Amino acid sequence: MTVLDHRPTAPVPSWLPDATGPRSDPAPLLPDTSPVRVLGTPELAKYDPELLRDLYRRLVVGRRYNQQATTLTKQGRLAVYPSSTGQEACEVAAATVLGADDWLFPSYRDTLAVVGRGVDPLAALTLLRGSAHTGYDPRITRTAPLCTPLATQAPHAVGLAHAARLRGEPVVALAMLGDGGTSEGDFHEALNFAAVLNAPVVFLVQNNGYAISVPLTKQSAAPSLAHKAVGYGMPGRLVDGNDAVAVHAVLAEAVDRARAGGGPTLVEALTYRLEAHTNADDATRYRVPDEVEAWRAHDPLVLMERHLREAGLLDDEAVARAAEEAEALAATMRAQFHAEPQFDPLSLFQHVYAEPTPQLREQAAQLAAELAAEQMDGQTAGQTDGQTGAGA
Amino acid sequence: MATEQGTRTSSMAQALNAALRDAMRADSAVHLLGEDVGALGGVFRITDGLAAEFGADRCLDTPLAEAGILGTAIGMAMYGLRPVVEMQFDAFAYPAMEQLVSHVAKMRNRTAGGLGLPITVRVPYGGGIGGVEHHSDSSEAYYTATPGLHVVTPATVADAYGLLRASIASDDPVIFLEPKRLYWSKDEVDLSAPTEPIGRAVLRRTGRSAVLITYGPSLPVCLEAAKAAEAEGWDLAVLDLRSLVPFDDATVCEVVRSVGRAVVVHEASGFGGVGAEIAARVTERCFHHLAAPVLRVTGFDIPYPPPMLEHHYLPGVDRILDAVAKLQWED
Numbered sequence: 077m078t079v080l081d082h083r084p085t086a087p088v089p090s091w092l093p094d095a096t097g098p099r100s101d102p103a104p105l106l107p108d109t110s111p112v113r114v115l116g117t118p119e120l121a122k123y124d125p126e127l128l129r130d131l132y133r134r135l136v137v138g139r140r141y142n143q144q145a146t147t148l149t150k151q152g153r154l155a156v157y158p159s160s161t162g163q164e165a166c167e168v169a170a171a172t173v174l175g176a177d178d179w180l181f182p183s184y185r186d187t188l189a190v191v192g193r194g195v196d197p198l199a200a201l202t203l204l205r206g207s208a209h210t211g212y213d214p215r216i217t218r219t220a221p222l223c224t225p226l227a228t229q230a231p232h233a234v235g236l237a238h239a240a241r242l243r244g245e246p247v248v249a250l251a252m253l254g255d256g257g258t259s260e261g262d263f264h265e266a267l268n269f270a271a272v273l274n275a276p277v278v279f280l281v282q283n284n285g286y287a288i289s290v291p292l293t294k295q296s297a298a299p300s301l302a303h304k305a306v307g308y309g310m311p312g313r314l315v316d317g318n319d320a321v322a323v324h325a326v327l328a329e330a331v332d333r334a335r336a337g338g339g340p341t342l343v344e345a346l347t348y349r350l351e352a353h354t355n356a357d358d359a360t361r362y363r364v365p366d367e368v369e370a371w372r373a374h375d376p377l378v379l380m381e382r383h384l385r386e387a388g389l390l391d392d393e394a395v396a397r398a399a400e401e402a403e404a405l406a407a408t409m410r411a412q413f414h415a416e417p418q419f420d421p422l423s424l425f426q427h428v429y430a431e432p433t434p435q436l437r438e439q440a441a442q443l444a445a446e447l448a449a450e451q452m453d454g455q456t457a458g459q460t461d462g463q464t465g466a467g468a
Numbered sequence: 469m470a471t472e473q474g475t476r477t478s479s480m481a482q483a484l485n486a487a488l489r490d491a492m493r494a495d496s497a498v499h500l501l502g503e504d505v506g507a508l509g510g511v512f513r514i515t516d517g518l519a520a521e522f523g524a525d526r527c528l529d530t531p532l533a534e535a536g537i538l539g540t541a542i543g544m545a546m547y548g549l550r551p552v553v554e555m556q557f558d559a560f561a562y563p564a565m566e567q568l569v570s571h572v573a574k575m576r577n578r579t580a581g582g583l584g585l586p587i588t589v590r591v592p593y594g595g596g597i598g599g600v601e602h603h604s605d606s607s608e609a610y611y612t613a614t615p616g617l618h619v620v621t622p623a624t625v626a627d628a629y630g631l632l633r634a635s636i637a638s639d640d641p642v643i644f645l646e647p648k649r650l651y652w653s654k655d656e657v658d659l660s661a662p663t664e665p666i667g668r669a670v671l672r673r674t675g676r677s678a679v680l681i682t683y684g685p686s687l688p689v690c691l692e693a694a695k696a697a698e699a700e701g702w703d704l705a706v707l708d709l710r711s712l713v714p715f716d717d718a719t720v721c722e723v724v725r726s727v728g729r730a731v732v733v734h735e736a737s738g739f740g741g742v743g744a745e746i747a748a749r750v751t752e753r754c755f756h757h758l759a760a761p762v763l764r765v766t767g768f769d770i771p772y773p774p775p776m777l778e779h780h781y782l783p784g785v786d787r788i789l790d791a792v793a794k795l796q797w798e799d
């Protein structure tokens with residue numbers, strides 16, 4: 077044996093101080109390496125039919141929302157839209173497992189989950205429309221701003237959950253991110269903090285196969301992203317991300333566990349991004365149509381409708397009602413986006429600080445003078461450039 | 469340098485692509501790494517076709533982690549390679565700041581000259597393309613405030629090629645700031661024709677009333693302002709810095725002394741910005757030649773606004789002409 081070899085030659089002695097022993101029970105960390113499914117299994121019978129119909133309805137409305145938003149980008153009314161078409165089951169489940177006092181920490185693709193929390197569709201889309209950053213007050217629906225820098229919202233979720241626990245309040249935080257985001261340092265630091273603090277937080281990774289053009293195989297060599305939980309000492313769960321009932325069930329269990337003081341969970345939902353990364357992206361450069369078609373056959377809406385009908389839980393009338401609701405939402409979105417956005421350019425100087433600095437007051441006065449001069453020149457101030465562009 | 473000769477129309481994006489390709493052909497130590505630089509060719513297509521020509525090892529699609537990308541590039545450079553890193557957008561380079569500030573910038577100094585890091589970090593920066601939050605930052609002041617980094621920013625198609633080749637050839641780390649709103653600007657150029665080296669400012673337009681000192685995305689705005697100023701009877705010079713570190717004090721002072729009035733123009737926030745440094749240097753060195761204080765025309769001291777409001781933020785021709793008008797008061 078060389079001096080550098082630290083491998084113990086005998087079993088670890090029982091007198092080893094606690095500080096170096098295992099901190100969490102290794103057995104239940106990743107109990108199942110095949111994704112949880114409910115649709116098409118006898119398990120389905122255990123669920124409340126009302127919940128199932130509600131999930132279905134939300135899926136239909138969510139799909140229509142995605143379609144309408146995508147159309148709005150084509151009309152130049154949204155600057156950019158990262159569609160969650162194909163991933164609606166995850167979006168819907170994230171919104172429905174949280175209580176009113178819980179917090180959601182979404183990423184830029186998660187508008188549907190945000191709307192599912194009760195945020196107005198227009199307000200949820202100001203970031204992507206280009207008229208404001210966050211168009212809603214996060215405190216009202218307990219929904220953090222849509223987050224663009226990847227994985228940076230994950231530690232926020234941990235901190236908030238930790239703070240709630242310090243205050244003795246039964247609040248859970250749910251952080252949503254993509255497969256690519258799991259490579260960022262912030263993700264790993266968030267997991268570690270959550271486990272060490274035993275924070276009531278749930279991480280939902282929507283593994284949709286790609287980070288823009290980079291496939292999962294180039295992103296991670298782990299057997300699954302759920303495995304990443306194991307090293308940090310928290311449970312990892314794998315779920316079929318296109319099975320809305322399964323995602324709901326797995327997330328609900330994790331939320332309950334967190335609320336009961338059981339600590340964080342990492343959930344990996346296996347799903348697929350049916351559209352390009354955003355409307356500005358060309359997905360044909362990095363993936364083949366066959367792959368997309370194969371996943372279309374596993375569409376979350378199709379699955380849900382088929383299995384609920386088979387189980388006698390969904391009839392034509394319920395399907396028609398959901399479709400109507402979806403159309404009504406789309407019409408509202410069109411009407412809202414047809415109206416030109418109103419803004420006061422001087423609002424740029426608001427909310428930079430609680431109190432504007434003297435320098436900002438001076439700059440606001442400068443812009444006000446410029447706008448007044450423009451108006452004198454007979455030009456219309458405050459109009460949009462109507463530019464569209466890359467991003468998100 | 470292995471290059472294709474001849475004048476033709478090229479966009480800045482194509483010029484950058486050609487620079488990377490030619491640098492990789494010329495030196496097998498040049499390796500590219502970043503997010504989506506492979507099959508996709510980068511979100512702005514700057515690395516288009518390079519993975520196909522040089523293979524996935526020399527044009528590496530990395531996991532999505534900027535600190536990891538730059539930290540890995542440091543190790544590669546320590547072993548003799550010349551990594552060229554792509555940061556997808558200005559604000560997404562921030563996770564790599566630790567590696568940049570603590571290691572990339574300081575390695576030569578920390579090792580008493582033993583380990584220089586010939587790394588080029590390409591950062592698409594600035595606004596004007598309708599990008600949403602975190603896609604339009606002008607981050608140059610963070611870099612220029614970090615000793616040990618060269619900070620280079622082209623404004624013309626020819627410089628995009630010439631300066632990128634020079635940056636890759638540099639034995640020091642270079643932050644290569646690409647003005648993303650100029651990616652699609654076109655010019656008739658012979659890319660192989662030599663340009664001025666890094667560290668030299670270039671007078672893009674002579675004039676006797678005042679000089680506009682600028683760089684990167686603001687150069688075309690300044691040239692437009694200079695044209696518009698003719699109607700007012702002002703004859704404006706326009707100086708393109710091309711490189712913020714090293715800074716070309718000699719050329720800047722020579723021009724300022726001969727003209728006597730100067731306005732610094734950039735789109736990043738003004739407070740603590742590069743313009744403040746320039747105004748201070750010019751005042752220190754040219755005080756007795758100045759007929760008026762050095763003025764700055766910059767973005768406001770606010771987070772970059774949403775796209776529909778960005779035109780209120782970006783310094784435009786009118787704001788520049790207003791500043792020039794103020795200079796005349798001192799006569």
Ligand SMILES: Cc1ncc(C[n+]2csc(CCOP(=O)(O)OP(=O)(O)O)c2C)c(N)n1
Nearest residue numbers: 224225226254255256257286287288468560
């Ligand atoms: C820190 C950071 N780096 C780079 C980007 C640019 N970017 C935006 S989305 C994206 C891919 C993200 O992929 P993934 O996490 O899998 O989420 P998905 O888009 O698939 O939902 C990249 C690289 C970013 N937003 N933030």
